[in-house]
Amino acid sequence: MSTARPNARPVTRRTALKTLGAGAGAVALLPWLSEEGLAAFAEVQKTKAAPVLKVLTPAQYATVEALTEAIIPADERSPGAKVARVADYMDLLLSEAEPALRQRWLEGLTALDAESSKRFARPFVRLDVTQVDALFADISRYETAKAPVADPALDIPRNEEPRPKPPQVDTLLGDVGRHAGGRKTLLEEFFADTKQATIHGYYTSEIGIHQELRYKGNKILLEFVGCETVEGRDCPHCGQKAEA
Amino acid sequence: MPADKTLDLDLTAITEESRRLAATIKPGSGKWDVIVVGTGAAGGMAAFQLATAGVKVLALEAGRMIDHRAEYRTMEWPYASPRRSRLPPDHRALAVAEYNFLDRPYGNNPAFAKYKKVESYAGNSFTRNWVVNEKEHPTTGTPYSWVRARVLGGKTSFWGRVAIRYGPLQFKAASRDGYDVDWPIDYDDVAPYYDKVDMLLGCSGTKEGLVQVPDGIYQRPMKFNCAEVQFKRAVDKFPGRRFIPGRCGVTTDGILNNRYRSRCLGRGRCGRGCDVNAAFHSPTALILPARDTGNLTVRPYSVVSEVILDETTGRAAGVRVIDANTKEVMDFKARVVVLGAGTLDSTRILLNSRSARHPQGLGNASGLLGCYLSEHHMGPRGSGFIPTRLGAEPTLDDGRPTAPYIPRFRNVTDKHPDFIRGYHFQGGGGAFEYPAFAHDTPGWGKGFKSSVRKHYPALISIGGFGEVLPKKENRVSLDAEVKDAWGIPVLRFDYRFSDNEIKMAKDMGDTAEEMLRAAGAEDVKIDREMLPPGWSIHEIGTARMGEDPRTSVTNKHCRLHDVPNVFFADAAPFVSGGTQNTTWSILAMCWRTMDHLKEQMRTGEV
Numbered sequence: 001m002s003t004a005r006p007n008a009r010p011v012t013r014r015t016a017l018k019t020l021g022a023g024a025g026a027v028a029l030l031p032w033l034s035e036e037g038l039a040a041f042a043e044v045q046k047t048k049a050a051p052v053l054k055v056l057t058p059a060q061y062a063t064v065e066a067l068t069e070a071i072i073p074a075d076e077r078s079p080g081a082k083v084a085r086v087a088d089y090m091d092l093l094l095s096e097a098e099p100a101l102r103q104r105w106l107e108g109l110t111a112l113d114a115e116s117s118k119r120f121a122r123p124f125v126r127l128d129v130t131q132v133d134a135l136f137a138d139i140s141r142y143e144t145a146k147a148p149v150a151d152p153a154l155d156i157p158r159n160e161e162p163r164p165k166p167p168q169v170d171t172l173l174g175d176v177g178r179h180a181g182g183r184k185t186l187l188e189e190f191f192a193d194t195k196q197a198t199i200h201g202y203y204t205s206e207i208g209i210h211q212e213l214r215y216k217g218n219k220i221l222l223e224f225v226g227c228e229t230v231e232g233r234d235c236p237h238c239g240q241k242a243e244a
Numbered sequence: 245m246p247a248d249k250t251l252d253l254d255l256t257a258i259t260e261e262s263r264r265l266a267a268t269i270k271p272g273s274g275k276w277d278v279i280v281v282g283t284g285a286a287g288g289m290a291a292f293q294l295a296t297a298g299v300k301v302l303a304l305e306a307g308r309m310i311d312h313r314a315e316y317r318t319m320e321w322p323y324a325s326p327r328r329s330r331l332p333p334d335h336r337a338l339a340v341a342e343y344n345f346l347d348r349p350y351g352n353n354p355a356f357a358k359y360k361k362v363e364s365y366a367g368n369s370f371t372r373n374w375v376v377n378e379k380e381h382p383t384t385g386t387p388y389s390w391v392r393a394r395v396l397g398g399k400t401s402f403w404g405r406v407a408i409r410y411g412p413l414q415f416k417a418a419s420r421d422g423y424d425v426d427w428p429i430d431y432d433d434v435a436p437y438y439d440k441v442d443m444l445l446g447c448s449g450t451k452e453g454l455v456q457v458p459d460g461i462y463q464r465p466m467k468f469n470c471a472e473v474q475f476k477r478a479v480d481k482f483p484g485r486r487f488i489p490g491r492c493g494v495t496t497d498g499i500l501n502n503r504y505r506s507r508c509l510g511r512g513r514c515g516r517g518c519d520v521n522a523a524f525h526s527p528t529a530l531i532l533p534a535r536d537t538g539n540l541t542v543r544p545y546s547v548v549s550e551v552i553l554d555e556t557t558g559r560a561a562g563v564r565v566i567d568a569n570t571k572e573v574m575d576f577k578a579r580v581v582v583l584g585a586g587t588l589d590s591t592r593i594l595l596n597s598r599s600a601r602h603p604q605g606l607g608n609a610s611g612l613l614g615c616y617l618s619e620h621h622m623g624p625r626g627s628g629f630i631p632t633r634l635g636a637e638p639t640l641d642d643g644r645p646t647a648p649y650i651p652r653f654r655n656v657t658d659k660h661p662d663f664i665r666g667y668h669f670q671g672g673g674g675a676f677e678y679p680a681f682a683h684d685t686p687g688w689g690k691g692f693k694s695s696v697r698k699h700y701p702a703l704i705s706i707g708g709f710g711e712v713l714p715k716k717e718n719r720v721s722l723d724a725e726v727k728d729a730w731g732i733p734v735l736r737f738d739y740r741f742s743d744n745e746i747k748m749a750k751d752m753g754d755t756a757e758e759m760l761r762a763a764g765a766e767d768v769k770i771d772r773e774m775l776p777p778g779w780s781i782h783e784i785g786t787a788r789m790g791e792d793p794r795t796s797v798t799n800k801h802c803r804l805h806d807v808p809n810v811f812f813a814d815a816a817p818f819v820s821g822g823t824q825n826t827t828w829s830i831l832a833m834c835w836r837t838m839d840h841l842k843e844q845m846r847t848g849e850v
Contacts, residue, residue: 071688077697092326096333129689136688143686199682203696204322204329212693213700215677216640218319221510224644226467237639238470238632243477 051088054095055102060109064090066125067112068198070132078211081202089201090194093172105172108190115139115187139187140195172197253314255373262308262544266567269302269543271574276302276541277845279563279578281548281593284398285830286814287584288526288534293838294582295539299845302576303531304546304565306585307374307394310401310527312504316517317370322678329369334360337367338378343389343776349382349726349734366391366781370516371402380729385720385737389778390588394568396544397526398586399781401517405524405645406670406825407447407493409438409832411458413656414822421655421664424714427819428791428800431458437832437839445524445831446495448508448645452488456666457651457824464496465489469641471630471673472648475704478763484653485759490646490670493524493828504528510643513677523645524827545569549732550597551581551606551810558601559809563593566730580841580850584813584834588617588720591786591816592735594804595722605722607787607804613797615719616788617737618712618821620667620780621745623773625707626756627681628765630673633702641674641701648672650706650759652823654751662747665713668823669756671706679703684769704765708752709823713744714785739777749774782826787816801840802833809850811837 053061068081068090081087094102112135116124120131127135171193202208209215228235229242280290283305291303322329331337336359338350343365346353351362361367362378374393383390393399413420415427415434435458441447442461449462466489468476476487494514498507508522521528534540545568552575554561562577583590591614597606605613647670654666681703682696712718718740722733753772760768790796793805802812813834815826844850 072693073689075690075693080693089326089328133689140686140688195688196683200328203679203682206321206323209321209323209677212697213675213679214638215675216638217642217675217677218321218511218513219640219643221640221643223464224467224510225640227470227473229473230467235470235473238473238636240470240473240632 051085051091053091055106056087056091056094060106061087061091063109063113063124066127067194068201070129070136071195071198072202079207081198084202084205084207086198086201086205089205090172090197093197093201097172101172104186105190105193108186108193111186112190136191139185139191142188142192173200253317253373255308255311255315258309258311258314263569265309266543266545266569269541271576274300274302274541276300276576276578278302278580278582278841279304279576280582280584280813281563281590282306282398282584282586282814283396283531283542284393284400284526284584284586284814285403285524285827286586286812286834287582288397288400288530289831289834290582290584290813290838291540291542292530292534293835294842295534295537297842298537298539299842301534301540302578303540303542304548304563304576305394305396305542305544306547306568307396308544309542310374310396312517312521312525312527313519315373316401316519316521316525318513318516318519319511320370320516325369327369331363331367331369331372334358335363335367335372336361337363338365338389340365340775343778344387348384348387349378351378351380351382364391365389365779366402374399374401382726382728382734383737384723384726384734386739387776387778388737388739389776390735390737390783391778391781392586392589396531396542400524400526400529400827402515403493403524403827404825405492405494405514406649407449407460407491407524407828408649408824409458409460410434410822410824410829411456413456413652414820414824417665417820417822423664425790425795425819428789428796434829434832434836437836438828440835441828441831444499444501445493445529446497446499446505446522447491447828448489448494448496449491450489452486452651454486454488454651456653456656457491457649457668460491462491466492466496466644466646466648468648469672469674470636470639471633471641471702471704474630474632475673475759475763475765476648479650479759481762482653482759484656484658486651486653488649488651490644490649490672492646494518494522494645496522496645502529502533504532508645512642512644514645518645547730547732548585548593549573549730550593551583551807552577553597553599553601553606553807555599555601558807560606560807566732568730571730580809580811580845582811582813582838582841583816587783587786587814587816587818588735590812590814591720592722592732594787594810595720596733602806607797607806607810609806610794610797612716612788612795614721614786615716616714616785616819617718617720617739617783618714618785618818619778619782620709620821620823621712621741621749621774621777622707622709622779623775624749624752624756624771625671625705626753626760626768626770627703627705628760628763628768629699629702630704631702631764631766633674634766635698636701638675638701642676654748660751662751663744665711665744665748666823667708667710667748667752669706669708669752671704673702673704675701676703699767704760704763706756706759708749708756709780709782709825710745710748710752711821711823713742714788714820715742720786737777741774741777746774782815782821784815784818784821784826787812788819789817790819802837803840811841813837 074080451459479487506520595605650669652666787797
């Protein structure tokens with residue numbers, strides 16, 4: 001993958017502050033903020049470059065694009081996982097994963113296409129929304145299972161002598177989301193792992209943070225505002241009344 | 245592919261500066277009155293108090309210097325890196341589930357052989373250059389998530405900033421419930437020093453008049469966001485419970501006494517290090533100003549292995565230092581030694597300081613050095629979604645250095661049938677940059693996406709911190725075989741939660757749930773598992789203070805009973821820890837100890 005923007009103009013302190021909406025006064029308040037620190041957050045990551053793949057083949061990449069987009073699709077509010085380049089992130093995660101984990105995930109990807117072909121006589125990339133829904137419903141049952149299998153790693157024998165165990169991290173994202181129910185089949189495991197990685201890839205992307213969530217923070221504030229009821233006024237944001 | 249800037253932080257200059265300092269500061273290259281071991285909250289405050297009073301100080305830091313202009317990446321977006329703030333592939337942070345199950349030393353696990361650096365759970369993209377490598381810093385014994393940072397300022401570059409005072413309920417806890425012993429001092433002894441710390445460093449908060457968390461001298465407090473206001477209205481209806489603005493060691497109005505620090509700019513994300521140093525970080529708040537007096541010498545890469553005893557006088561002569569890079573061993577001499585390496589490492593240094601006169605370690609005639617290890621148990625937490633915020637346009641909810649706080653309400657005026665002492669909650673709500681709850685949101689597709697979006701502004705989440713009863717059996721000792729990368733014996737933990745902690749943890753989950761339900765929260769989720777021991781990073785007590793040298797290690801001025809010129813600047817002498825986050829008390833107690841030390845130096849006592 002690439003985030004290269006060879007022709008991009010370097011972000012200067014001035015343009016960065018402009019991006020922030022901060023005036024010249026803010027500069028005086030930032031004695032230690034480095035050029036690079038400012039540039040890093042102001043840098044806009046809008047790459048249309050072709051992916052430079054580390055692990056996935058172009059065909060697999062296309063499947064991952066379709067898969068991640070099916071998990072977080074474009075809608076009227078914002079683009080989905082495909083435009084947010086989550087597939088590139090997946091490729092990077094795979095390239096840095098334990099070989100056994102990577103292998104298992106790739107087996108899952110193959111199994112997904114096999115299941116898709118068996119049921120709908122076509123590969124995953126060519127499924128329509130109804131077909132994807134039917135397939136996902138079957139491989140995500142663990143999410144709504146009545147009594148999810150407790151994670152043995154969290155069933156802490158607090159006062160017992162410790163027993164040696166292998167490392168517990170067994171998903172692409174490490175600890176994140178690994179406690180979501182007990183999962184069994186290869187496809188369930190694959191779906192869970194892919195969904196968690198898609199969530200991370202999407203909601204840490206510029207599209208996910210700014211367009212989809214409309215996150216308002218990480219700005220220079222002279223004073224935090226908060227709920228206006230704190231000031232004794234009815235709050236226009238949440239509709240709560242000031243307390244008498 | 246261009247270099248990933250978030251991975252290529254250039255530390256060459258600061259590393260070279262550190263090596264240069266280490267190479268030029270040698271025994272005999274200067275004359276110092278006091279040696280201070282460590283440069284975090286404890287060592288920083290000790291060095292500052294002494295240097296500004298004209299005492300010549302040598303501060304020994306085990307790690308390198310810090311570049312406070314470049315290393316605090318406060319406003320970096322996750323998409324600045326294709327790796328999205330994850331650790332580089334040759335780094336590995338221990339996961340919560342691994343602490344209780346992996347054999348110790350954690351870093352020795354064969355599965356970790358391929359990593360260059362194995363870090364505690366606190367290791368992340370922003371802290372990875374500060375926290376220690378578990379491979380070089382092993383521990384043995386029972387599970388313990390010991391977070392250490394070897395760099396100028398120690399853990400203060402990424403601390404949680406919660407600044408709460410101990411009060412009479414902590415200093416005289418034993419008198420109230422009959423368990424264990426009181427501190428030999430009272431709140432009135434320390435209150436003036438808390439006031440001074442508030443004024444020197446800046447503290448944000450509100451006066452509430454609560455006995456369990458005495459008021460301080462506060463700068464502009466943090467307001468509540470919309471989700472929190474609704475939650476607060478429910479919490480405050482419970483007798484004895486209050487949802488108050490967090491109190492934090494961050495200057496929100498600015499301070500006039502320090503040219504390295506600016507006031508808070510409301511970005512949040514202070515745990516990466518605050519690049520304008522509004523948050524208290526020892527390097528800019530204490531060490532650099534102390535060095536500017538000309539009275540402080542800082543030697544980085546100085547791993548202290550032991551305190552050296554002068555056999556003829558029975559006093560400490562200085563400390564033995566192993567240079568972290570060259571492994572050169574050298575003895576630095578001074579009139580006084582102040583230990584501020586952190587509760588556990590200070591204790592380890594003394595346990596390793598064996599001599600004919602002190603066969604069990606320096607200052608350990610009582611045999612209690614290393615005993616009474618305590619901290620705060622954590623884990624039980626609750627979350628839910630405030631209905632009036634569901635589907636709302638997100639507001640700017642996290643531009644604050646701290647989240648709200650629910651002070652201890654158990655065993656304050658009433659008596660709980662199941663356990664003694666108590667716990668507090670920290671937490672808050674609203675839209676944070678990363679919607680972590682999405683990982684627990686079922687489904688996929690447009691339904692999933694709009695569910696995350698709908699719940700995003702409405703989250704409310706709180707987690708508890710409970711007192712771990714001090715017990716003699718909870719202790720650290722030197723491991724007979726395992727040594728660290730510098731050949732110093734490592735700590736063996738013998739530390740377990742007792743019935744009181746487990747019952748208290750159950751109550752934490754119950755009260756978290758009842759408050760969330762009272763607020764009308766939807767999708768209430770309660771986690772009841774306790775986190776591994778050590779998670780709070782609030783370790784105290786392994787050199788407890790007291791009047792009687794047979795039952796305590798230090799006197800009420802944090803000085804070893806057995807050695808008249810060795811003092812603690814950190815939390816090792818603390819008798820019990822209440823529920824309060826420890827740093828602000830370390831700063832206040834250290835100031836008090838240094839005032840006593842200065843007086844003793846003036847009168848020639850030391």
